[in-house]
Amino acid sequence: MIDFKKFEKYSRPGPRYTSYPTAPEFSEEFTQNDLKNYYKSQSNDRSISIYIHMPFCRSACYFCGCNTIFTSKEENKANYITYLKKELNILKNHLNTNRIVTQMHFGGGTPTFFSPEQLEEVITAVKKVFPNFSTEAEVSCEVDPRFFTKEHMDVLKAGGCNRLSFGVQDLDEKVQKTIHRIQPFELTQKVIKIARDAGIHSINTDLIYGLPYQTKESFRRTLEKMITLDTDRFAVFNYAHVPWLMKTMRKFDESTFPKPEAKLEMLKETIDFFTLHGYKMIGMDHFAKPGDELFKAIEKGELHRNFQGYTTKGGADLIGIGLTSIGNGVDYYTQNFKDIPSYEKALDNGDLPTFKGYELSWDDKLRQFVIMELMSNFSLNITRVEKRFNVDFQEYFSDALKDLEDFVQAELIKIDNKKIEVSQTGTMLIRNICMAFDAYLNKTPEEKRRFSKTI
Numbered sequence: 001m002i003d004f005k006k007f008e009k010y011s012r013p014g015p016r017y018t019s020y021p022t023a024p025e026f027s028e029e030f031t032q033n034d035l036k037n038y039y040k041s042q043s044n045d046r047s048i049s050i051y052i053h054m055p056f057c058r059s060a061c062y063f064c065g066c067n068t069i070f071t072s073k074e075e076n077k078a079n080y081i082t083y084l085k086k087e088l089n090i091l092k093n094h095l096n097t098n099r100i101v102t103q104m105h106f107g108g109g110t111p112t113f114f115s116p117e118q119l120e121e122v123i124t125a126v127k128k129v130f131p132n133f134s135t136e137a138e139v140s141c142e143v144d145p146r147f148f149t150k151e152h153m154d155v156l157k158a159g160g161c162n163r164l165s166f167g168v169q170d171l172d173e174k175v176q177k178t179i180h181r182i183q184p185f186e187l188t189q190k191v192i193k194i195a196r197d198a199g200i201h202s203i204n205t206d207l208i209y210g211l212p213y214q215t216k217e218s219f220r221r222t223l224e225k226m227i228t229l230d231t232d233r234f235a236v237f238n239y240a241h242v243p244w245l246m247k248t249m250r251k252f253d254e255s256t257f258p259k260p261e262a263k264l265e266m267l268k269e270t271i272d273f274f275t276l277h278g279y280k281m282i283g284m285d286h287f288a289k290p291g292d293e294l295f296k297a298i299e300k301g302e303l304h305r306n307f308q309g310y311t312t313k314g315g316a317d318l319i320g321i322g323l324t325s326i327g328n329g330v331d332y333y334t335q336n337f338k339d340i341p342s343y344e345k346a347l348d349n350g351d352l353p354t355f356k357g358y359e360l361s362w363d364d365k366l367r368q369f370v371i372m373e374l375m376s377n378f379s380l381n382i383t384r385v386e387k388r389f390n391v392d393f394q395e396y397f398s399d400a401l402k403d404l405e406d407f408v409q410a411e412l413i414k415i416d417n418k419k420i421e422v423s424q425t426g427t428m429l430i431r432n433i434c435m436a437f438d439a440y441l442n443k444t445p446e447e448k449r450r451f452s453k454t455i
Contacts, residue, residue, distance in 0.1 A: 012432070016451075018307045019306070035357065047100045049318045050130065052322050055323050058071075062252065067338060087352075088125055102316050111141050112143050145187050145188045162201070166231075168188055168206060169207060169208045179212065192231065207234060210238055223270065241257070320336060322336065330360075366389045379422060382420065383418050394417070404436050412433070
């Protein structure tokens with residue numbers, strides 16, 4: 001029996017490590033000229049992963065931390081597509097867009113809030129600029145079941161889509177009302193059938209624990225209903241409460257949140273529940289069936305993590321397209337403007353809409369490798385790190401190893417000269433464990449690095 005009360009001390013602000021260094025380190029000193037130079041120097045042998053941000057939603061879901069714009073005006077969506085096309089045409093002047101595309105993902109906002117005809121227009125524009133999609137490319141889309149029809153599915157399928165991720169979050173009526181997202185189970189059931197009937201064999205559903213009024217018992221009922229849909233993957237996220245960034249989160253009464261101890265119990269029960277039903281825990285928040293490629297990747301130690309979450313498509317340069325989109329290559333991160341006027345102005349001037357970015361140092365790349373290995377595979381081959389970066393691991397990371405002693409004593413990790421191994425219980429605190437290797441946490445001003453709590 002795990003005494004989760006003891007783990008409350010680990011509940012502190014920390015990154016989710018979809019990148020390292022993390023987004024607060026990005027700087028406006030990184031300009032479009034820096035990005036153009038990186039595009040020119042990129043190897044033609046490296047494949048491309050495309051992320052397209054579709055930022056619009058009909059109304060706010062109060063838990064959401066995404067960069068979204070609420071609108072009911074069709075002309076706003078049509079205008080946005082016009083500017084996406086402008087960005088694509090400017091991109092091809094600076095980037096070799098004939099490289100192989102191994103991944104394309106539509107995120108939001110709500111991509112399916114756009115009409116089927118609008119989605120088709122975007123897909124056509126992307127494939128005109130990036131003509132060489134791999135026959136094994138993963139093409140995925142985030143879906144709000146409240147805005148999804150067979151016509152959407154037909155367009156996505158014709159565009160090569162082979163994976164869908166449906167947002168659900170929670171099925172409890174009181175929780176749904178509080179988070180401003182009424183979504184009956186039957187609706188989710190209906191749209192997943194549409195996807196299955198279209199031949200989509202990789203379906204993910206998103207759930208969130210830690211929402212207002214959630215209890216271990218109510219979340220268990222959500223799990224029991226969702227498992228009947230037999231989806232291939234589940235993503236079960238820890239609710240990130242960041243009201244200083246997202247005004248809608250200020251609508252919550254914080255006294256209604258489950259305590260850290262209760263959240264850990266929810267997570268432990270979730271892990272046990274999915275394990276019992278034949279799923280494997282992947283990274284810190286995903287579960288997959290044994291036949292899923294994520295499952296196979298973690299068995300081989302080949303799982304990767306990026307801004308799109310966990311993926312098997314490593315070794316690709318990520319090209320972010322659209323408002324706020326983030327991209328990265330071997331040596332850099334970059335992010336587009338976050339507001340429509342700045343984004344449109346840059347494109348009207350024929351510029352890349354680069355807002356800020358980051359150039360990685362050798363130390364950044366070393367720590368990035370260590371952190372992403374731990375986040376993805378819950379283990380680290382120290383010998384491999386030493387050979388790859390020509391370092392003495394014990395000496396270089398002496399401070400980090402000292403910070404990890406408490407986790408060793410608590411039997412959350414094991415460390416020897418050859419590897420670091422995270423225990424099953426330790427996986428629930430993987431963000432805390434990785435923070436020991438983060439060189440920026442104590443250097444960056446507090447107001448610049450405000451993260452959600454790890455528990």
